[in-house]
Amino acid sequence: MPEAPEVERVREVLAARVEGATLEGIRMVGRRLVRRHDPELLATVSGRPIVSMRRIGKFLVFDLGTDALVVHLGMAGRLVVSDASATATHVQLVLDFRRAVITLVDPRTFSEAFVDVLGTDGRPRRLAGLGPDVFGPEEEIAASLERHAARSRRAIKTALLDQRVVAGLGNMYADETLFRVGVHPSTPMNVLGRRLVAIAEAAGDVAREALAAGGTTFADRAYRDPLDRPGAFGARLAVYQRAGSPCPRCATSIVRRVLQGRSAHWCPRCQQGGG
Ligand SMILES: [Zn+2]
Incomplete structure (x- = not known):
């Protein structure tokens, strides 16, 4: 997507x-x-x-x-x-x-x-109901995450996919964001504290790097830009659609599981915990 x-x-x-x-x-x-x-x-x-x-x-x-x-x-x-x-x-x-x-x-x-x-x-x-844009100021994204995290045991991955919390992320860049900060996708929001700020920063970083690479095009070529050019960020994905491949940081096999109806990819060693 x-x-x-x-x-x-x-x-x-x-x-x-x-x-x-x-x-x-x-x-x-x-x-x-x-x-x-x-x-x-x-x-x-x-x-x-x-x-x-x-x-x-x-x-x-x-x-x-x-x-x-x-x-x-x-x-x-x-x-x-x-x-x-x-x-x-x-x-x-x-x-x-x-x-x-x-x-x-x-x-x-x-x-x-x-x-x-x-x-x-x-x-x-x-x-009107969309949250702060993933390309916008990271303080705004962090503030929105903190607001939604208050007393919420919702999984952070689910929150990142909620366009009212942060607008623009989907399954792929949400997984990449959580890998960068070493947070397990099913971690409840209300235990993350200051790590929400790091998540906000990582989300923006991932989005900007992906844009600079022209986005992500998989083998199905589903995404190409309007002039038919593929994106090159796929080669830099750390976890998304890399189940069974080695983690770029620690070489442990990346896992994929369905969490609340969406596939999630993470490194079981770099991203421990969860709910
Ligand atoms: Zn790892």
Whole structure:
């Protein structure tokens, strides 16, 4: 699943092409998208200029001034810059600009696209509940973790995946974050104390390093940037999808278990404890 670093990379590539450009047309193609969202509302953004292109957590925001077109890539969605003649399969949404066509392609159809009014904080209203961004100031992330940790025995891994606690992390970078600080993924939040600050720092570090490497592309090539370029951070993952491989720090075999419905990867020696 694309997480904040991949989505930020997508934003960078698209911003250079769409900021200031007029959205000439928009077509919702995916049946699930059409069922879940209002194509007529979506059509209201046609003919309007894109003021800026932002990312909030894992959401891409095509800012139109008073409202915005918001896209979430779901599990395996991709935004692709293509020429008009390109014939892609699994197309969900097509955005026509004079100089580019941007297509949302998603074989698993979990992507979302909707139009939303901007609130007084300048964010689309449906995104108002998101926590501090993983690329934002680490004090804000730490403060949010501490606030949610109070009296909470919730596993730290689960909290890191909760977009209201910190926006932008998914399974992969949450596992990498916890490896860096030597914290077992099922450790209850309320015993972590000052280690929450280290976790906040590590989350930001992992996100920035992943972005600098262009994100993570696995063998399934599910993630590629809008110009079809893969990310190179996969080679630097310490634990995620490395079950059975040696820990880069101590050579113990990395383990994978399902914790509260999500796969978690950790080093049983470097990350002891848990709940
Ligand atoms: Zn280890």
